[in-house]
Amino acid sequence: MKILMIGLGSIGQRHLRNIKRVYGEEAQILAYRVRGLKRTFSDTMQIRENVSLEEEYNIKSFDDLSKALLEKPDIAYITNITKSHIPCAIACAKAGCHLFLEKPISDSLDGIAELAKIAAEKKLKVFVGYQNRFHPGIQYLKQFLAEGSIGRILSVRSVVGERLTTMHTYENYKDTYMARKDMGGGVLLNQMVHELDYLYYLFGQPKSVYALGGINGNLGIDVEDNLDAIYRYESEQGTFPVSVHADFYQYPPSRFVKVVGEKGHIIVDLLKAEVTQAVGDEVTVIPYPDFARNDMFIEELKLFIDCIREDTEPAIPLADGIVSLKMALAARKSMETGGVIDEFTGTV
Numbered sequence: 001m002k003i004l005m006i007g008l009g010s011i012g013q014r015h016l017r018n019i020k021r022v023y024g025e026e027a028q029i030l031a032y033r034v035r036g037l038k039r040t041f042s043d044t045m046q047i048r049e050n051v052s053l054e055e056e057y058n059i060k061s062f063d064d065l066s067k068a069l070l071e072k073p074d075i076a077y078i079t080n081i082t083k084s085h086i087p088c089a090i091a092c093a094k095a096g097c098h099l100f101l102e103k104p105i106s107d108s109l110d111g112i113a114e115l116a117k118i119a120a121e122k123k124l125k126v127f128v129g130y131q132n133r134f135h136p137g138i139q140y141l142k143q144f145l146a147e148g149s150i151g152r153i154l155s156v157r158s159v160v161g162e163r164l165t166t167m168h169t170y171e172n173y174k175d176t177y178m179a180r181k182d183m184g185g186g187v188l189l190n191q192m193v194h195e196l197d198y199l200y201y202l203f204g205q206p207k208s209v210y211a212l213g214g215i216n217g218n219l220g221i222d223v224e225d226n227l228d229a230i231y232r233y234e235s236e237q238g239t240f241p242v243s244v245h246a247d248f249y250q251y252p253p254s255r256f257v258k259v260v261g262e263k264g265h266i267i268v269d270l271l272k273a274e275v276t277q278a279v280g281d282e283v284t285v286i287p288y289p290d291f292a293r294n295d296m297f298i299e300e301l302k303l304f305i306d307c308i309r310e311d312t313e314p315a316i317p318l319a320d321g322i323v324s325l326k327m328a329l330a331a332r333k334s335m336e337t338g339g340v341i342d343e344f345t346g347t348v
Contacts, residue, residue: 001305004030004073004097006065006088007080008053010168011102011129013041015077018294018301020057031061032068032088034080039170043294047170069095075308078102079129081177082184086111089126093118098125098308104193104328105321107184112325116318127304127314128321130197131296136288137268137275138198141257145202149279150261153235156203156242158195158257161250164219178248179221186223188213188328192246195257197316197324199231199242205323206231206242208342211334217249225249229331244331 003019005012008031019027031054040051054061062068065088076092077100078085086106089099093115105128106112119126132138145153165173177183178190213227225248230241255270264279273291277284303315326344334341 001026001075002028002030002071002073004032004068004071004076004092005059006032006076006078006092007084008033009039009079010041010045012077012079013053014043014294014297015079015100015301016053016057017043018297022298022301023305029057029059030068030071030073031059032063032065033061034063045168045170065091069097073097075100082107082189083182086115090115090118093122093124093126096122096124098127100127100129100304101318101321102129103197103321104184104189104325105318106325107189109322109325109329112318112322116322119318125304125308125314126318126321127300127307128316128318129300130194130316130320130324131300132194132198132270133201133316134296134299135268135270135273136291137270137273138201138257140275140286141259141266141268142202144266144277145259149263149277150259150265151263152237153240153259153261155240155260156199156233156257157260158199158242158244159246160191160195160255161245161247162191162253162255163251164221164225164248166251173219174221179219179223181222185221187225187246187248188227188332191248192227192229192244192331193324193328195244195246196327197320198257199244200320200323200327203233203235203242205344206233206327208232208340209327209330209334210340211331213335219248224332224335227331227335229334231327 005016040048040053042048076097078089079102089101168176173179178185209229209231211229213224216226219225227246229244233240233242258267266277268275273288275286307314330341330344
């Protein structure tokens, strides 16, 4: 299979390494690269000095997407900056490529309808890269909630916080896509959107949202660095709030979700890879000592390739990516207007 990598920054290189590990010489790699960066990363995000990606993985690189598409790739990995996702995805879809689309799928709804139409007409698979769905704690939580062990849900709290200044130690944080509005940055679309996806996976679509946040700290960036949103959910058993917090300041990093019900609660710590559940008077801690973060990326890779080969629905289809994007855009609208957004507006 011929795979075109669009963007080979840190996440693009992670996908590249995994593709070669799992599929070896079966995967022929092409690349469309525009920034000309020569950094090569290890699994631990360390710079590997004097190592050429093109040489190590036998990559044929292009600085023109149209020329890369003349090579007729079967698959395209869209892993460049957020603002460029949809234009590149549309070009690749027109060329007949199945798509792996990194999160978030975009920073607006522009062009998504066209992408969806082309993919449907050409019967292409579009898989969105929300790897946290495959975290063992999130998988356990989904099954636990289905069993109803803690009764009616009363509230949900989700938190993600990490210090922006040390996320990418190999570059000035102000130059990263996460810190720049013109690249689709901000804590909402680069961090919180992961939480929004797994919350949708667990609870479905919310009914409304109210959010507060903005450029509240001293990072000197032009995107929001802190945000809190409360989503209103409705179920057959009643209404419950889901509060989500994200920031660019916490060290050590924090990432967890807590669900409180009438009969107990459950906490999934995604960084510790540990679940704590309390049902009645019984408290149980479930660790995942063998879990490695890259396991989630390997799982989504295998599911993506399998859905192409077996002609099945992607585990995380474009439609799901649209939902999480709408949830994020609604939170942004609330943050900017100060009002409750009870319509997740925008058509695709």
